[in-house]
Amino acid sequence: MHTAEYFRKKPDGAVVCTLCPHQCIIKPDQYGTCGARVNHAGELFAATWGKVTALHNDPIEKKPLYHFHPGSMILSVGSFGCNMNCSFCQNHHISQPEALEKLPYKSCSPHEIVELAEQLPGNSGISYTYNEPSVWYEFMMDIAIPAKEKGLKNVAVSNGFINPEPLGRLLEVIDAFNIDLKGFTSEFYKERTGSELKPVLKNLKTIADRGNHLEITHLVIPGLNDNRESFWEMVKWISNELGRFVPLHISRYFPNYKLALEPTPLDTMYNFYEIAREHLAWVYLGNVHSQAGVSDTHCPHCGITVIERGGYATGLKNARADGKCSKCKFQIFKTHTP
Ligand code: SF4
Known part of the structure; x- marks a missing residue:
């Protein structure tokens, strides 16, 4: 099992997981609230790694x-x-x-x-x-x-x-x-x-x-x-x-x-x-x-429809390769192209 990050040990063998605000106190052989982190012999392990x-x-x-x-x-x-x-x-x-x-x-x-x-x-x-x-x-x-x-x-x-x-x-x-x-x-x-x-x-x-x-x-x-x-x-x-x-x-x-x-x-x-x-x-x-x-995505600057969507089909209608509106060049989305 993979060792977890973000925990501290307690003298009684329990650990405090500090990954999320629950800050679970986990006794030996028990899991935290999320079911994904387990105490083995006073160490915290990432039970679902891999x-x-x-x-x-x-x-x-x-x-x-x-x-x-x-x-x-x-x-x-x-x-x-x-x-x-x-x-x-x-x-x-x-x-x-x-x-x-x-x-x-x-x-x-x-x-x-x-x-x-x-x-x-x-x-x-x-x-x-x-x-x-x-x-x-x-x-x-x-x-x-x-x-x-x-x-x-x-x-x-x-x-x-x-x-x-x-x-x-x-x-x-x-x-x-x-x-x-x-x-x-x-x-x-x-x-x-x-x-x-x-x-x-x-x-x-x-x-x-x-x-x-x-x-x-x-x-x-x-x-x-x-x-x-x-x-x-x-x-x-x-x-x-x-x-x-x-x-x-x-x-x-x-x-x-x-x-x-x-x-x-x-x-x-x-x-x-x-x-x-x-x-x-x-x-x-x-x-x-x-x-x-x-x-659909509309340009907040000039109002034209930039992206049309139906289900998970996406049509880049009035969009430039750099993610800008093709009419007014307002930045609409992030892409690989700067
Ligand atoms: S819920 Fe999981 S991640 Fe959050 S503190 Fe508890 S053991 Fe850690």
Whole structure:
């Protein structure tokens, strides 16, 4: 098993994991809350290092990232475990502890994953996704560092619940983040995710200030986080603290895992779309297929449609190779071309 980083030993043989704000105290032969880190004889080990539960070549739009190498493919890697316990998790079969014992996985070395990413045609890099990648921090870093050296892009799809020091090191190798902002009240985070809002907001600000590419996903769940006032506060915060050019993906809830509510009404989705567009330049609806245009990218300067999307098909309509609007040269997305 691979030694973990970010822990300190206690005199009684327990360890304190300092990777995420839970700061789990883990006794010998026990796992932390995430199910991915285990105490063996007073040392902390990364229990899921090299264990891959999902490995697919996905459109980058599926992460979702709409302003980072649009139209490219990205090798997407998942392992198992999570430091949140959302009852509405869409990937509970690989994220939640009860699944971990019986879950099949494939052993892969970082070298094998980087080599595969290099060989895939049209591939822009590697995405750490499907389950929460920060709980397999060491494996992610061991892939991301050589991947970056080879010119591949690194993308993390995360809940953003990580301590500042490990985040600081991630920022050196991860080029783009999609952070799931699950709600905008402390109560929602505490009751519905088993975590805290404050560290997530702080980390969003750190990522934006550092200048790494950032997009945000927000799942709207009827009756749980669909309060208009709270949503309005959230988009205002994003605009004021992170900037109005941070793309926001508003995603429609469907029943999953332990939560069996009706899907989010389409009226709510369109209403939130309009609220968000008052403050943010780029707003998209996810899991909504009945209205054209809610996935397209418009130039905030001259107004023309720059990127058209249908499903995961992406058409660069009025875009230059350097990511600028072909009409007014406003920067729309990041690409390899400067
Ligand atoms: S990463 Fe896992 S073990 Fe470490 S503090 Fe967070 S939940 Fe606990």
